[in-house]
Amino acid sequence: MEDFAQPIVNGILLGGLYAIIAIGMSTMFGIVKLVNLAHGDLMILGSFLSLSLGTWMGIGPLWTLLLVVPIMYFVGFFVQGFLLNRVLGKEMEPPLLVAFGVSIILQNLLLMIYTPDARSLMTDLAVKTIPITSYLNIPVIYLLDALIGVAVITILYLLFQRTYLGRAIRAASDDEVAARLMGVNTRNIYAKAMGIAMMSAGVAGVLVGMTFTFYPHTGPQYLIIAFGVVVIGGLGSMKGTLAGGLILALSQLLGAQIFGPGYQLFCGYVVLLIVLAVRPQGIFGTV
Amino acid sequence: MAEVLALRVFDLDAHYKDFQALWAVSLDVKKGEVVSIIGANGSGKSTLLNTISGLLTPTRGTIEFFGQEIGDLVPHKTVAEGISLVPEGRRVFTRLTVNENLVMGSYVPRSRPNKNKSLKDIHELFPVLKARQNQMADTLSGGEQQMLAIGRALMSEPKLILCDEISLGLAPMIIKDIYKRLMQINAEGLTIVLVEQDIRRSLKAANHAYVMLEGKVVLEGEPSSLTEDEVKKAYFGL
Ligand SMILES: Nc1ncnc2c1ncn2[C@@H]1O[C@H](COP(=O)(O)OP(=O)(O)OP(=O)(O)O)[C@@H](O)[C@H]1O
Ligand SMILES: [Mg+2]
Numbered sequence: 001m002e003d004f005a006q007p008i009v010n011g012i013l014l015g016g017l018y019a020i021i022a023i024g025m026s027t028m029f030g031i032v033k034l035v036n037l038a039h040g041d042l043m044i045l046g047s048f049l050s051l052s053l054g055t056w057m058g059i060g061p062l063w064t065l066l067l068v069v070p071i072m073y074f075v076g077f078f079v080q081g082f083l084l085n086r087v088l089g090k091e092m093e094p095p096l097l098v099a100f101g102v103s104i105i106l107q108n109l110l111l112m113i114y115t116p117d118a119r120s121l122m123t124d125l126a127v128k129t130i131p132i133t134s135y136l137n138i139p140v141i142y143l144l145d146a147l148i149g150v151a152v153i154t155i156l157y158l159l160f161q162r163t164y165l166g167r168a169i170r171a172a173s174d175d176e177v178a179a180r181l182m183g184v185n186t187r188n189i190y191a192k193a194m195g196i197a198m199m200s201a202g203v204a205g206v207l208v209g210m211t212f213t214f215y216p217h218t219g220p221q222y223l224i225i226a227f228g229v230v231v232i233g234g235l236g237s238m239k240g241t242l243a244g245g246l247i248l249a250l251s252q253l254l255g256a257q258i259f260g261p262g263y264q265l266f267c268g269y270v271v272l273l274i275v276l277a278v279r280p281q282g283i284f285g286t287v
Numbered sequence: 288m289a290e291v292l293a294l295r296v297f298d299l300d301a302h303y304k305d306f307q308a309l310w311a312v313s314l315d316v317k318k319g320e321v322v323s324i325i326g327a328n329g330s331g332k333s334t335l336l337n338t339i340s341g342l343l344t345p346t347r348g349t350i351e352f353f354g355q356e357i358g359d360l361v362p363h364k365t366v367a368e369g370i371s372l373v374p375e376g377r378r379v380f381t382r383l384t385v386n387e388n389l390v391m392g393s394y395v396p397r398s399r400p401n402k403n404k405s406l407k408d409i410h411e412l413f414p415v416l417k418a419r420q421n422q423m424a425d426t427l428s429g430g431e432q433q434m435l436a437i438g439r440a441l442m443s444e445p446k447l448i449l450c451d452e453i454s455l456g457l458a459p460m461i462i463k464d465i466y467k468r469l470m471q472i473n474a475e476g477l478t479i480v481l482v483e484q485d486i487r488r489s490l491k492a493a494n495h496a497y498v499m500l501e502g503k504v505v506l507e508g509e510p511s512s513l514t515e516d517e518v519k520k521a522y523f524g525l
Contacts, residue, residue: 164394171380171391178378181340183366183395183443 002135007257009138011250016146019245021204021222022229023153024197026241031173031193032088034095038103040223042198046072046205047214048110050121061121061210068202076198081191110216121209145207152203157238169193228268232275234282243283247271291318293447293478299348301338308334310502321479323489326499327522332482333375336449340372341365367395371445375452377436381425385416388424388435392442401444409438412468430461447478454485466492486518500524
């Protein structure tokens with residue numbers, strides 16, 4: 001049992017991080033049926049933004065959130081409003097291709113500016129732990145990831161449930177024509193929704209940057225995590241996203257504990273496949 | 288008192304790509320009136336309402352709302368001006384609760400401050416919507432969904448409401464009930480345009496009626512002045 005305490009605790013905490021990585025993508029899929037292939041790269045853009053702002057202004061990564069989050073809102077608003085909205089329509093392929101294009105452009109842009117070197121967002125928290133027992137420590141950075149992840153998802157939930165903007169987003173995803181008849185400018189609403197999704201991706205990017213190293217090409221790796229979370233948890237529910245993050249992270253870390261570190265990703269995919277086979281709509285999915 | 292025109296549609300054409308769906312349609316709706324538009328399937332009734340509310344842009348002609356040209360406005364602008372459409376097939380937000388649907392009706396900035404009062408009024412008008420307020424809209428019966436669609440359209444405090452086949456697929460009892468409520472709000476001053484296939488019911492309710500056929504207005508007049516024979520001929524294009 002002692003061997004499993006640490007991976008279980010880490011898995012639970014990492015689950016919160018996975019959930020916030022995925023929430024923006026899950027939200028956008030729910031709203032405009034867009035599989036945002038650039039989601040991971042946009043998140044990594046958040047990491048690099050934080051890196052530059054932190055160095056330039058001499059502030060810690062968490063403080064850079066105050067700038068990264070609003071900047072990411074405008075990035076999202078722009079990507080949806082000026083690129084994706086133009087190809088929105090009956091078919092799924094054109095938006096998919098545009099998102100793919102955004103992904104490639106972003107990766108190469110980051111490569112040009114930042115070189116392929118590994119980076120991380122320096123913080124004292126990265127090495128701090130809270131000792132619980134002789135065999136169990138809580139890594140402070142993981143704890144922070146989980147707390148911020150859950151907080152952001154809760155805020156998003158409240159926004160979607162309680163505000164006119166949130167209801168308009170849900171209404172537009174339910175029936176676009178009817179939403180327009182209520183006075184909703186749906187194109188504008190989609191851009192705002194993407195802006196909000198990217199705000200959460202910005203937070204995720206900063207947390208990921210504080211927790212792991214990142215490169216201009218790290219985006220797709222997180223896109224796959226986001227996919228995994230969404231597939232396991234089911235689309236369109238915040239509960240599902242949290243549960244999906246938890247299950248994916250736990251299965252990765254427990255798998256690594258049982259079979260060895262080389263099997264971490266593999267075990268995540270196995271659980272993914274099992275969920276796909278048994279419950280393709282995801283654990284909390286409805287359709 | 289001089290009669291005020293709520294809506295004046297003049298010489299209106301509308302197309303779906305190359306297909307012309309409306310041909311020089313003209314129609315007047317006076318403030319406070321109930322106007323019926325009847326016509327067979329595919330005669331262009333929904334197209335006309337959709338064009339008035341801005342879902343479709345006319346290719347020719349004008350639409351004036353209380354004297355103001357609104358022909359090229361998009362839907363979120365026409366709602367703000369005070370035109371509400373109850374669309375064909377109800378189109379309630381299935382994954383929103385009944386109350387959330389109603390609150391969406393008060394989305395335009397003009398009506399947001401009065402949201403709570405409007406909600407209370409709709410709950411009084413359709414008590415069943417109050418009883419079901421926290422249910423998802425797709426759990427409602429067809430009649431209840433139609434009431435919700437009407438209630439939602441009223442939440443924006445419109446000056447004019449356009450109703451597209453609100454009796455379609457509903458039991459006669461329910462239709463009678465819904466019409467009773469509509470006449471009640473008309474008595475309070477709301478101008479109403481009714482699109483129906485049910486000739487008798489909509490003629491009974493209307494101050495003025497238009498018959499459409501193949502995208503054109505082929506007959507109009509006060510229901511009392513129209514003979515049944517005349518209407519049938521126009522309706523079927525005999
Ligand atoms: N989205 C569309 N694209 C192309 N043609 C359309 C479209 N909607 C309607 N039409 C065509 O326009 C004509 C008028 O249709 P419309 O829906 O206005 O008729 P309607 O009088 O409302 O009929 P119904 O009583 O069946 O509702 C029909 O010939 C129809 O096929
Ligand atoms: Mg119709």
